Amino acid sequence: MAGDTADIVIIGGGIIGMSTAYELARRDAGRIVVVEKATGVASGSTGASSAIVRLRYTHTDTMRMARHGQEVYRDWAAYTGLARPRASMRQTGVLWMLGEPISTIEHERDRIRGVGGRARVLSGADLAERFPAISTCATPIDLVDGNDHVCGDTDAFLFEDDGGYCTDPVGATQDLVEACRRDGVEVRFRAPVAAVRTAAGRVRGVTLADGTTIDTPVVVNAAGPWCNRVNEMVGLDHQWALVPTRIQLMLRATIEVLPGGVPMIADAAGGIYLRPESGGRQLLVGSIRTEDETEPVVDPDSYDTGLDEDRRAALLHGLHHRLPGLVHRGRITGLAGMYTINRDDVHPVLGRTHIDGFHVANGYSGHGFKLAPAVGNLLAQVITGGVEDGDVTVAPEFLSIDRAPLEVREKGVLA
Numbered sequence: 001m002a003g004d005t006a007d008i009v010i011i012g013g014g015i016i017g018m019s020t021a022y023e024l025a026r027r028d029a030g031r032i033v034v035v036e037k038a039t040g041v042a043s044g045s046t047g048a049s050s051a052i053v054r055l056r057y058t059h060t061d062t063m064r065m066a067r068h069g070q071e072v073y074r075d076w077a078a079y080t081g082l083a084r085p086r087a088s089m090r091q092t093g094v095l096w097m098l099g100e101p102i103s104t105i106e107h108e109r110d111r112i113r114g115v116g117g118r119a120r121v122l123s124g125a126d127l128a129e130r131f132p133a134i135s136t137c138a139t140p141i142d143l144v145d146g147n148d149h150v151c152g153d154t155d156a157f158l159f160e161d162d163g164g165y166c167t168d169p170v171g172a173t174q175d176l177v178e179a180c181r182r183d184g185v186e187v188r189f190r191a192p193v194a195a196v197r198t199a200a201g202r203v204r205g206v207t208l209a210d211g212t213t214i215d216t217p218v219v220v221n222a223a224g225p226w227c228n229r230v231n232e233m234v235g236l237d238h239q240w241a242l243v244p245t246r247i248q249l250m251l252r253a254t255i256e257v258l259p260g261g262v263p264m265i266a267d268a269a270g271g272i273y274l275r276p277e278s279g280g281r282q283l284l285v286g287s288i289r290t291e292d293e294t295e296p297v298v299d300p301d302s303y304d305t306g307l308d309e310d311r312r313a314a315l316l317h318g319l320h321h322r323l324p325g326l327v328h329r330g331r332i333t334g335l336a337g338m339y340t341i342n343r344d345d346v347h348p349v350l351g352r353t354h355i356d357g358f359h360v361a362n363g364y365s366g367h368g369f370k371l372a373p374a375v376g377n378l379l380a381q382v383i384t385g386g387v388e389d390g391d392v393t394v395a396p397e398f399l400s401i402d403r404a405p406l407e408v409r410e411k412g413v414l415a
């Protein structure tokens with residue numbers, strides 16, 4: 001079987017692998033090959049992503065990375081250099097309804113402003129005026145015993161003006177394939193990596209399932225929920241528990257016009273997040289409850305990709321509580337995708353390993369879409385050894401494989 005050579009091989013054509021390839025290509029990092037086992041892009045986590053891009057996180061460095069992502073997605077056509085990219089950013093704003101005291105809300109507002117984002121405190125009256133369809137109740141719904149719920153008003157909410165979502169995460173990944181190919185990157189589909197070859201403690205190349213070899217000194221593991229399998233190929237034994245985890249979403253057609261529209265909402269009372277989808281013709285609803293992020297996926301190639309009945313009922317209940325004007329009609333569908341959850345601190349593990357030339361980019365825990373541009377940028381800094389104007393200003397050590405676990409507000413999607 002004919003062999004090939006590359007300066008860098010990236011395993012995985014999801015948003016992380018393609019962002020990394022593009023950032024490397026922008027730096028003329030040599031011959032870059034992306035190998036993806038599926039027939040097209042985004043067949044893993046990226047294809048199911050809600051693609052919400054918001055700034056609030058426990059760690060300021062995570063916020064800086066999210067801010068970098070927000071700027072990249074906002075200027076997507078300029079970033080990719082594509083005249084008509086498939087994806088774009090919808091800046092709906094992000095409304096945090098976590099029932100927090102005003103002091104916390106003001107503190108978080110200032111932290112968001114500190115990384116360059118716009119944020120403000122909305123009073124209950126502001127909210128009612130700006131988004132009249134949204135209930136201001138912050139009293140938790142009892143989903144366990146089904147006790148009657150009495151709504152109680154809340155006075156203050158945090159609003160991130162610049163937040164929103166990418167309209168098409170699969171399209172964004174495809175845009176990067178197009179931009180990469182234009183810039184000389186080879187992107188191969190139907191190219192599963194069966195082995196990563198090493199010798200004397202350093203990477204030598206990869207072997208595909210059909211026996212094709214690519215000799216290379218640098219490999220990036222961007223294999224999403226399959227990352228542990230790729231790490232096993234090089235015998236990488238690290239401290240992190242990276243667990244592919246089934247995550248469910250509900251889509252509900254909107255047949256009514258909601259006055260004032262709906263931003264992205266994080267809603268502690270109902271345990272949900274929601275945002276518009278399909279240009280406002282649907283609402284996308286997911287869970288923010290950590291207990292809904294516990295179902296491991298044993299085989300990422302074969303798991304239940306549907307929405308469970310009980311989860312559907314819980315999400316729907318939360319949705320109607322938050323948007324009481326919704327009529328009880330409208331087609332409901334659902335799906336399940338995979339987070340790869342870093343059970344230790346719900347942050348990714350990124351960069352060099354003790355195997356020379358072997359880099360990891362894994363464990364995004366529900367944050368990987370927004371972080372992808374910054375992740376690609378940081379990996380490009382690490383691999384090429386150079387920092388350029390406009391690079392994300394976070395030390396690569398922040399997420400390195402040998403860091404101590406980070407302290408987070410909660411080990412869940414709102415970390």
Ligand SMILES: Cc1cc2nc3c(=O)[nH]c(=O)nc-3n(C[C@H](O)[C@H](O)[C@H](O)COP(=O)(O)OP(=O)(O)OC[C@H]3O[C@@H](n4cnc5c(N)ncnc54)[C@H](O)[C@@H]3O)c2cc1C
Nearest residue numbers: 012014016037044045046049050052193224337368369370
């Ligand atoms: C339901 C859901 C909602 C989400 N919502 C958000 C959100 O709102 N905001 C946010 O920021 N993030 C969100 N995320 C998380 C985000 O989508 C992921 O973190 C991100 O897509 C991970 O991208 P990835 O490229 O690492 O993985 P993937 O997209 O899974 O890509 C990995 C690729 O590697 C390929 N691969 C694996 N093994 C091999 C091999 N041996 N050889 C070749 N190819 C291989 C796979 O086929 C796959 O295409 C969500 C995720 C889900 C599931």
